[in-house]
């Protein structure tokens with residue numbers, strides 16, 4: 001009996017492990033194909049000024065429509081892309097596509113200041129020796145000013161190897177690029193390092209924003225991060241703003257920008273263009 005049970009458990013474990021490895025392997029094969037077959041596309045989520053309620057730019061978010069499994073979340077396949085090195089070609093494609101879209105929008109909607117594009121850069125991508133050169137080439141090719149492109153690096157990646165990160169970020173800054181620390185508050189930032197990062201923006205993680213009305217602690221964290229950012233000469237984007245109350249509170253605390261379902265979900269380029277058109281016509285309408 002005991003022996004049977006033991007065997008049974010072992011089999012469950014073995015099957016589970018086998019399934020997991022197989023799933024990951026299959027995901028890698030599928031992802032390789034997806035990159036070749038163009039099953040990937042980008043969505044764009046507006047980043048809004050809390051002061052003016054205007055869209056100042058977008059964050060590009062990669063999407064994968066799998067022919068059999070349907071939508072696969074980037075939270076699932078980006079880590080696999082990281083581990084397999086596929087993030088390098090994938091990341092280049094994301095950079096190129098997002099910059100292409102930005103140059104189209106900047107031409108169609110000449111705003112002052114110009115629209116910005118934020119792009120997520122993973123750890124492997126950041127340490128790849130060609131990154132700076134590749135971005136320089138794209139900026140040139142798409143006639144984009146470095147200061148209209150913002151790279152998002154997660155707090156965890158930035159803190160993983162502080163000296164290496166600082167040195168790469170400084171190189172990126174020579175292209176005039178803007179830099180953000182993404183998901184701030186979820187990793188283990190050392191405050192003594194934070195001021196050494198040549199970054200323009202902190203993005204407060206959604207976890208704190210979503211709880212800021214429930215607990216005083218989370219409200220205090222949000223308030224402290226905003227004050228800290230300002231003290232270090234950085235501005236703040238609040239992630240995951242879902243309610244008017246959150247928006248009002250963040251604005252009152254001096255947070256400059258918001259991003260979240262309250263303003264808009266991530267959109268296909270066509271829908272984002274419609275939003276931009278409305279905003280642009282309002283601004284340029286002499287009667288408004």
Ligand code: C2E
Nearest residue numbers: 061062074075078094120121122240241242259260261266
């Ligand atoms: P992230 O960079 O922090 O992106 C924000 C995530 O929050 C996105 O999830 C977005 O859809 C979601 N979000 C935005 N507003 C709200 C809201 O109000 N409520 C809720 N519940 N969620 C909201 P998504 O697109 O699933 O991406 C997840 C993560 O995958 C990203 O987190 C980023 O770390 C990674 N990722 C996505 N696209 C890329 C990419 O192109 N390159 C790389 N390297 N990573 C990416």
Ligand code: MG
Nearest residue numbers: 059120152182
């Ligand atoms: Mg991001």
Ligand code: MG
Nearest residue numbers: 182183203239
């Ligand atoms: Mg984020």
Ligand code: MG
Nearest residue numbers: 183205206239
């Ligand atoms: Mg996040």
